[in-house]
Amino acid sequence: MIGLRVLLFPDRVAIRTGLVASALYALAYLYSVGSLVVAPGSDLVGGAPVPSAVIVPEWPTRMWKPIAPFVWEPIAAVYPLRWLALYLSVPNLLLTLLLAGLVGLNVMVALARMRLMRTAGGEVRPLKGLLGAAPGLLTGFTCCVPTLVLALGSLAAGFTVAVIAVRPYFIPAAVIALIVNALWGLRQVSCPTHAGRAPSAS
Amino acid sequence: MRREGSRNEEGLSRRAFLLALGVGAAAGASAWSGLPAGAAPKTKAWSLEDFAKNIQSGGPPKDGIPPIDRPKYVSAAEADKFLREGDIVFGLDYGGAVKAYPQKILVWHEVVNAEVPREKVSITYCPLTGSVVAFRGRSPVDGAMLTFGTTGKLVNSNLLMYDRQTDSHWPQILGAAIAGPAKAARLEEIPLAWTTWARWRRRYPPTLVLSTDTGYLRAYGTDPYGSYERSGTYYDSGPPFFPVMGTDNRFPAKKVMVGVKANGAQLAIPKAEFRTRRVANATLEGLPLVALYDEGLHVVGVYERRAAATVLTFRSEGGRIVDELTGAVWIPSGRCTEGKLAGTQLRQVTAYDVMWFAWYAFFPDTRVLETGKT
Numbered sequence: 001m002i003g004l005r006v007l008l009f010p011d012r013v014a015i016r017t018g019l020v021a022s023a024l025y026a027l028a029y030l031y032s033v034g035s036l037v038v039a040p041g042s043d044l045v046g047g048a049p050v051p052s053a054v055i056v057p058e059w060p061t062r063m064w065k066p067i068a069p070f071v072w073e074p075i076a077a078v079y080p081l082r083w084l085a086l087y088l089s090v091p092n093l094l095l096t097l098l099l100a101g102l103v104g105l106n107v108m109v110a111l112a113r114m115r116l117m118r119t120a121g122g123e124v125r126p127l128k129g130l131l132g133a134a135p136g137l138l139t140g141f142t143c144c145v146p147t148l149v150l151a152l153g154s155l156a157a158g159f160t161v162a163v164i165a166v167r168p169y170f171i172p173a174a175v176i177a178l179i180v181n182a183l184w185g186l187r188q189v190s191c192p193t194h195a196g197r198a199p200s201a202s
Numbered sequence: 203m204r205r206e207g208s209r210n211e212e213g214l215s216r217r218a219f220l221l222a223l224g225v226g227a228a229a230g231a232s233a234w235s236g237l238p239a240g241a242a243p244k245t246k247a248w249s250l251e252d253f254a255k256n257i258q259s260g261g262p263p264k265d266g267i268p269p270i271d272r273p274k275y276v277s278a279a280e281a282d283k284f285l286r287e288g289d290i291v292f293g294l295d296y297g298g299a300v301k302a303y304p305q306k307i308l309v310w311h312e313v314v315n316a317e318v319p320r321e322k323v324s325i326t327y328c329p330l331t332g333s334v335v336a337f338r339g340r341s342p343v344d345g346a347m348l349t350f351g352t353t354g355k356l357v358n359s360n361l362l363m364y365d366r367q368t369d370s371h372w373p374q375i376l377g378a379a380i381a382g383p384a385k386a387a388r389l390e391e392i393p394l395a396w397t398t399w400a401r402w403r404r405r406y407p408p409t410l411v412l413s414t415d416t417g418y419l420r421a422y423g424t425d426p427y428g429s430y431e432r433s434g435t436y437y438d439s440g441p442p443f444f445p446v447m448g449t450d451n452r453f454p455a456k457k458v459m460v461g462v463k464a465n466g467a468q469l470a471i472p473k474a475e476f477r478t479r480r481v482a483n484a485t486l487e488g489l490p491l492v493a494l495y496d497e498g499l500h501v502v503g504v505y506e507r508r509a510a511a512t513v514l515t516f517r518s519e520g521g522r523i524v525d526e527l528t529g530a531v532w533i534p535s536g537r538c539t540e541g542k543l544a545g546t547q548l549r550q551v552t553a554y555d556v557m558w559f560a561w562y563a564f565f566p567d568t569r570v571l572e573t574g575k576t
Contacts, residue, residue, distance in 0.1 A: 037424065039421065042423035067268070068261055068262045077419045087421075157443045161258060
């Protein structure tokens with residue numbers, strides 16, 4: 001039961017890599033939904049001193065208020081620098097933890113599996129399953145326009161309506177893809193005959 | 203708000219309705235001086251149902267773009283801490299209130315439900331169509347107070363508002379309800395100046411300024427759509443992001459026009475070109491108008507050019523605005539400062555900056571002021 005071994009006795013490299021991947025994904029996700037703002041040259045605090053932090057007085061009523069599909073109203077902000085801000089929303093953070101945790105788990109399982117299979121002489125492509133994490137990074141919204149469309153500029157203008165139509169499915173798709181991939185990876189390494197393609201005998 | 207409005211309007215013919223609404227086709231008689239013969243675009247007026255059928259989801263839910271309902275204001279000196287001289291502000295000088303609404307705040311909220319002495323006023327801004335319009339917060343149906351929210355939807359890429367009292371839906375540029383109990387009612391618009399912080403502060407030193415303490419947390423130092431100071435962003439190039447009901451290629455889609463509504467007809471004035479023309483006399487659907495360029499604010503004001511019962515004709519003379527009948531001197535805000543008519547104030551007509559593609563999509567019958575002649 002290599003899969004069980006991966007879970008119970010994961011190797012340190014896989015753990016560390018998984019945690020780093022989680023952290024990077026969390027930052028990327030927060031940036032994509034506008035919770036993390038990096039704006040060199042801008043003043044995000046309106047002339048107030050930094051570092052500083054703010055909590056919205058109406059935070060109990062705002063906490064679960066959606067501002068776009070799978071994006072919620074921030075109720076607090078931290079300004080480490082004048083041009084750097086982290087807007088905190090409880091549901092956004094929970095979703096970030098879920099997605100980043102799944103990404104980390106996928107990386108951890110994939111790397112551990114890769115190392116185990118190498119010792120068994122097999123070949124694996126450990127990170128292709130992480131493509132499932134990509135939709136989660138495309139959910140950002142700016143007022144009425146998906147951040148993806150804004151980032152691509154006028155070339156993507158014709159796709160705005162289509163992107164808006166499919167956008168509500170991005171997060172569920174990412175979560176499902178990451179869970180399925182993690183389970184699939186575990187199952188693969190649990191059953192060595194399915195785990196990667198063995199090198200050719202010739 | 204009465205239900206009868208909705209029922210009655212449904213029974214009107216499209217043209218009768220549009221004329222009543224003030225957004226109808228400007229067929230025939232309207233003409234601006236300088237308008238080249240035969241230059242009028244083909245006529246195609248939309249009905250309310252046409253607009254309603256063309257509502258697009260923008261993605262956010264109702265009030266997902268949160269209106270500011272309890273605006274706070276700071277002094278000009280305080281505002282200097284977060285506004286640069288070239289930052290765009292929308293200036294309101296109305297009912298004894300002088301206030302500036304920074305674009306960098308409104309781009310995140312789109313609606314400010316404000317108060318001036320004795321009444322409600324809603325300042326609305328749509329970044330996608332570059333239009334800013336202030337409305338009296340009073341129902342045109344029964345006079346009840348109205349405040350507005352954002353639906354998260356668009357018509358012709360333009361902000362679709364709803365009022366909290368009846369849940370009727372109002373496209374900002376149209377200024378009329380296209381669905382709901384107030385359907386076909388038209389809001390009263392109030393002049394706003396699209397200018398810069400330096401210009402506004404110079405004109406109105408005691409102005410108040412909308413504070414960044416809006417009750418919401420947004421990156422007010424950034425503009426998600428780009429910049430009005432840099433070229434190559436959404437504001438000056440490329441097509442609109444959302445489908446529109448009609449297009450016209452006489453001008454670039456994002457060209458800034460001053461949109462004028464009067465007597466059920468519309469006129470577009472190319473703003474940049476008008477800077478050199480400065481004065482234009484016109485008659486729109488029988489209403490004598492004059493457009494005056496205010497260099498101090500870089501705005502174009504449009505006024506009914508009538509003093510008492512006398513129709514006036516204006517011209518630019520040595521950098522001054524004079525009327526040909528009395529030779530009196532006028533200033534760009536429509537006030538006579540020297541001569542027989544000194545102290546006279548012309549009545550201002552609704553006019554606001556807007557991107558060409560959006561103005562045309564709502565008003566395909568719009569006239570366009572030719573700015574090449576003086």
